[in-house]
Amino acid sequence: YPFDMDDLEEKQLLGAGAYGKVIQYKHKPSNSMVAVKRVRINMDNLLIGELAVLEEAMKRGKCEFIVCFYGSLKCEGEVLICMELMKYSMDKITENVYAIPSRIPEKQLMHISYSIVQGLHYVKTVLNVIHRDVKPSNMLIGLHGEVKICDFGISGKLIDSIAKTHDVGCRPYMAPERLQPDEDSSGYGILSDVWSFGISLYEMSTGTFPYGHFKNAFEQVTRVVEGDAPKLPEDFPYSDCCKDIVHSCLRKNQYERPNYVQLLKDKFLKDYKLANDDMAAWIKTLTL
Ligand code: ADP
Ligand code: MG
Helix, strand or coil: CCCCHHHEEEEEEEEECCCEEEEEEEECCCCEEEEEEEEECCHHHCCHHHHHHHHHHHHCCCCCCECCEEEEEEECCEEEEEEECCCEEHHHHHCCCCCCCCCCCHHHHHHHHHHHHHHHHHHHHCCCCCCCCCCHHHEEECCCCCEEECCCCCCHHHHHHHHHHCCHHHCCCCCHHHHCCCCCCCCCCHHHHHHHHHHHHHHHHHCCCCCCCCCCHHHHHHHHHHCCCCCCCCCCCCCHHHHHHHHHHCCCCHHHCCCHHHHHCCHHHHCHHHHHHHHHHHHHHHHC
């Protein structure tokens, strides 16, 4: 539906990221709640192309694994992106915002992984876009346990322009080949997103970030580019399937990583349906 600032009533701040903030509003005409991402922009890096992606996503109709886009608005140095309001986000779970352990149980993680890979695959094959900002804060969960990916249309050019002005250290999910692109590296490919997915999986399955805390961008580049790929601890309590998928996504040579089609056939994702009932029960523990 077409939306207008006057239709919106501010409710609460949902969070803030590198490009702006996300606020919950009530859309008065429909009496429904929406999430609005407010991105500060200077007019020369207008997000026309990026918004076109979101509009395309809207026209294409539904994919159950991506957050719905409702419309956008430009006003006074800001772009407002109106989208479906989701209940929980994976970053808040790993950061212990809810009263549950930050480590996500294995069955639920299977379900989450399946949904995220399906969403990323859809974005790539149907919308022809590479996400470029895969991380737990862009993985959202609805009230009934549905898992969706967000921020896929606005990540591309925006990320590059932000990267120039901000410390790269605020983007710790970045693949080695992106931190130090070699001369013949031909643009951003999905395999770099697969790395970011691997880092996210590591974080969600252990409750900790694999590299600890980077002191600065130099340390990040040194450790990610020159160091060994992260390895799960010996006493990792989940199955070998889980361990294997994390390690396969975290191969330093991008060409050794699985693509989405391969990931969807992975043992860890294939049995995601086993977790359907567990998902709803787990969501209830979040609401407490
Ligand atoms: P980030 O770069 O950390 O993803 P964002 O500005 O995209 O920063 O998002 C900030 C926070 O807002 C996220 O942590 C997420 O929890 C929340 N958020 C984003 N989109 C939605 C949404 N559609 N529904 C509910 N919460 C959201
Ligand atoms: Mg985000």
